[in-house]
Amino acid sequence: MRLRLLLAYDGSRYSGWQIQEAAKAPLTIQGEGEKALGRLCACPVRLFGSGRTDAGVHAHGQVAHVDVPDSRAGLPWRHALNCLLPPDIRVLSAEEAHPRFHARLDALHKTYVYDLWQDRAFVPPRLAPYVWACGPVSLPPMREALRMLLGEHDFASLQNAGTPLEGTVRRILEGDLTECPAEEFLPPHLPRIRLRITANGFLKQMVRNIAGLLVACGTGKLMPDAIPAILTACDRQALPSPTAPPQGLALAHVTYPDPAA
Amino acid sequence: MRLRLLLAYDGSRYSGWQIQEAAKAPLTIQGEGEKALGRLCACPVRLFGSGRTDAGVHAHGQVAHVDVPDSRAGLPWRHALNCLLPPDIRVLSAEEAHPRFHARLDALHKTYVYDLWQDRAFVPPRLAPYVWACGPVSLPPMREALRMLLGEHDFASLQNAGTPLEGTVRRILEGDLTECPAEEFLPPHLPRIRLRITANGFLKQMVRNIAGLLVACGTGKLMPDAIPAILTACDRQALPSPTAPPQGLALAHVTYPDPAA
Secondary structure (H helix, E strand, O other): OEEEEEEEEOHHHOOOOOOOOOOOOOOOHHHHHHHHHHHHHOOOOOEEEOOOOOOOOEEEEEEEEEEOOHHHOOOOHHHHHHHHOOOOEEEEEEEEEOOOOOOOOOOOEEEEEEEEEOOOOOOOOOOHHHOEEOOOOOHHHHHHHHHHHOEEEEOHHHOOOOOOOOOOEEEEEEEEEEEOOOOOOOOOOOOOEEEEEEEOOOOOOHHHHHHHHHHHHHOOOOOHHHHHHHHHHOOHHHOOOOOOOHHHEEEEEEEOOOOOO | OEEEEEEEEOHHHOOOOOOOOOOOOOOOHHHHHHHHHHHHHOOOOOEEEOOOOOOOOEEEEEEEEEEOOHHHOOOOHHHHHHHHOOOOEEEEEEEEEOOOOOOOOOOOEEEEEEEEEOOOOOOOOOOHHHOEEOOOOOHHHHHHHHHHHOEEEEOHHHOOOOOOOOOOEEEEEEEEEEEOOOOOOOOOOOOOEEEEEEEOOOOOOHHHHHHHHHHHHHOOOOOHHHHHHHHHHOOHHHOOOOOOOHHHEEEEEEEOOOOOO
């Protein structure tokens, strides 16, 4: 039988989602998941995620599927997995899925959030693992830049080298930048800023490159009207801004077709 | 010259505030603070906190004082210390204080918060280091119990063995229990509950014993009307509930007399 899992994790301690074959295998989300599932199934299993998350990247709602022996039907998967997994990986739900459900191939679109902190000199201890302390930024040019990325484009300039993909055209369905409420217990401070972006797919480190691009616009290092030429170049070398660091990023949600539709 | 520091820290990695003399000295907040200050002063210094926090207990607003050489006047203390300290200890402010300001002796009252999570089986990864997953609780009996603790009492029954103190009478000035807003990215869930308590002083692990007592009332294991007898006994043995774990607790605020008054 096939299970569909909804996972939340803090990526700080992990070398990303994907298992890495190495003499001394680094800690990965997939690896920890397969270890726990393997103990419950008493056999090796393979856990398929909706996509990889980089080292240090978090998830509020990663989706994965796994085939488990029919003899294990009726196991309280969510509870059993949460007992075996480390506390920084949690199963929000675990339910039987259609035998052909595929976490990666069936995904319609994904939503990521990226959090920016505007004070380089002071990041509250509880926020430090979850934000990029990029310094003060101005929202209007960032919003103008984000608008220019919406819709279907060839995002090759916003892709880092690595995994070869069949194509580099993606459609950004939604994107917004919002100021978060003031942090508790802190004296008056510049608000945390959240980038939220939904697309039918993302290239390697594309959200982090978008975050880097938007911050360059928000600090006046780049004009939003430079963006069309950056996209047209279809070359990462045409992007003058750095890739934003991983810890500000979290996979928030993966959307699938409504099975009832 | 004397400095007054306002500190926030995540206590997860630390054996509490207080330096411990041992062959292999454990990591402490005071120890890390003195190390950073000592480097800036080029001499050993002693950092005095408003009080000790236990191993694993956090702070949003711990206050401390330290004497530094007059030759170091004008140093950008906040920035310099934040460069030297680990990211889980942050200086919110550092300013010159009256030469007789004393972080512990001058404190008028302190406010602690203790956070409860009502789902034992699922704690979101980002909350796990900051809550006690005590299971579902009922607020009305907890609020009734808390009301019975307000005011001046001998709290000897709510004190754990350890540091001898001159007296065990303390005055709880304020206490409340509130439901926090729903957590982002989670399906509908029982709310996080925050205990906030202000007193003119706290005995050893008193807030954690109060949290344990309130949760016992909230789960029906103890009736609030048992509290007067528990207090009158002046004996920890009379308290049937366990001491709540440290990670739910944070020192929120220390109040001092207004220097202008």
